[in-house]
Amino acid sequence: MNQTGRIIQALERAGYQATPNRRLVAQLVAATGGHFTAADLLERGRLERVNIGRATVFRALDLLTDLRVVERLDLPSGSHAYVVCDPDEHHHHLVCSSCGHSEDVADGELARLVDEIGRRHGYQIEAHRLELFGLCPACATAATAAAGGATAATGEETVH
Amino acid sequence: MNQTGRIIQALERAGYQATPNRRLVAQLVAATGGHFTAADLLERGRLERVNIGRATVFRALDLLTDLRVVERLDLPSGSHAYVVCDPDEHHHHLVCSSCGHSEDVADGELARLVDEIGRRHGYQIEAHRLELFGLCPACATAATAAAGGATAATGEETVH
DNA sequence: GTTCACTTGATACTCAGTCTCAGGTGTGGG
DNA sequence: CCCACACCTGAGACTGAGTATCAAGTGAAC
Numbered sequence: 106m107n108q109t110g111r112i113i114q115a116l117e118r119a120g121y122q123a124t125p126n127r128r129l130v131a132q133l134v135a136a137t138g139g140h141f142t143a144a145d146l147l148e149r150g151r152l153e154r155v156n157i158g159r160a161t162v163f164r165a166l167d168l169l170t171d172l173r174v175v176e177r178l179d180l181p182s183g184s185h186a187y188v189v190c191d192p193d194e195h196h197h198h199l200v201c202s203s204c205g206h207s208e209d210v211a212d213g214e215l216a217r218l219v220d221e222i223g224r225r226h227g228y229q230i231e232a233h234r235l236e237l238f239g240l241c242p243a244c245a246t247a248a249t250a251a252a253g254g255a256t257a258a259t260g261e262e263t264v265h
Numbered sequence: 266m267n268q269t270g271r272i273i274q275a276l277e278r279a280g281y282q283a284t285p286n287r288r289l290v291a292q293l294v295a296a297t298g299g300h301f302t303a304a305d306l307l308e309r310g311r312l313e314r315v316n317i318g319r320a321t322v323f324r325a326l327d328l329l330t331d332l333r334v335v336e337r338l339d340l341p342s343g344s345h346a347y348v349v350c351d352p353d354e355h356h357h358h359l360v361c362s363s364c365g366h367s368e369d370v371a372d373g374e375l376a377r378l379v380d381e382i383g384r385r386h387g388y389q390i391e392a393h394r395l396e397l398f399g400l401c402p403a404c405a406t407a408a409t410a411a412a413g414g415a416t417a418a419t420g421e422e423t424v425h
Numbered sequence: 426g427t428t429c430a431c432t433t434g435a436t437a438c439t440c441a442g443t444c445t446c447a448g449g450t451g452t453g454g455g
Numbered sequence: 456c457c458c459a460c461a462c463c464t465g466a467g468a469c470t471g472a473g474t475a476t477c478a479a480g481t482g483a484a485c
Contacts, residue, residue: 122482124432143472158434163473179339181392199386210382218378219397222370226359227402232341236394237379242387282451284463303441318465323442345441
């Protein structure tokens with residue numbers, strides 16, 4: 106099943122109506138390969154000449170966040186974004202700081218590490234969140250290529 | 266040296282004037298054991314009948330964030346807060362979800378784990394952020410006591 | 426077809442944070 | 456001591472994200 110279908114199914118399974126508007130939001134959300142903001146969705150809706158209210162988009166995102174189909178993310182810039190993700194498994198996000206593409210990362214060893222930190226500090230850890238930012242393979246390759254070509258010519262570094 | 270002094274020193278070392286307003290912000294910041302928002306500082310300033318502009322507080326916090334004396338944090342609620350922290354070492358934050366107290370946690374093994382995740386996904390990781398939320402020892406003790414003693418007597422929890 | 430709960434868009438609102446600008450202040454040079 | 460100038464400040468307007476409200480629309484069940 107495609108992403109849009111999965112989102113709609115999640116809605117219905119939770120007892121919500123899969124109204125045209127919500128289907129639209131599901132489509133818009135599924136169409137992003139990475140993170141997006143509510144404003145992005147509105148903008149894209151507007152471009153496709155679909156009339157959908159601001160409040161409706163926020164409500165739909167809230168709903169999807171509740172269903173854990175999307176998750177809220179805090180970008181290093183301090184602004185909020187959303188990413189589509191797998192609702193069934195605790196995981197974290199790896200976000201490309203260049204193209205915005207995002208991948209789920211399994212919790213793996215982190216759980217053990219978090220446990221240990223909790224024990225060491227005497228805290229009862231209830232939640233943890235790991236966010237990773239960097240260049241995805243494609244952007245890293247592009248950056249290297251650009252640096253290889255450009256630095257020799259201009260003496261300027263592309264990576265700071 | 267106390268916290269306030271350290272903050273002021275950091276300002277001066279970076280070439281900024283330690284004006285009365287900045288000293289005040291430093292004091293307010295140092296007086297918090299945990300995380301706080303800009304609004305908290307303004308409120309406390311107001312309570313102590315000190316006249317300080319909103320913009321000034323934001324500017325001072327920006328400055329301190331630049332100097333890495335405080336760090337911005339994203340609470341699970343989605344709102345932003347600040348915490349005082351050690352500017353000299355990469356670390357993460359352990360925040361008590363009950364009293365708001367915050368502790369620095371050394372990066373430790375996490376660096377290796379992050380490296381490995383990057384390698385596995387082919388990402389060049391540039392930044393990572395781990396945030397831990399839970400009950401600090403004091404609140405955990407209080408919660409346990411309340412659960413054991415008070416619930417039987419009053420049916421009401423003391424910690425919210 | 427009626428009813429009723431759910432959904433919607435418009436719009437007003439709140440709140441954090443930024444921007445601007447005129448005025449205040451500290452500091453260094455003379 | 457005075458002046459010039461850069462730095463700092465408060466007020467308040469502004470922005471943008473997100474929320475609240477409300478009347479109207481819609482779908483589903485009976």
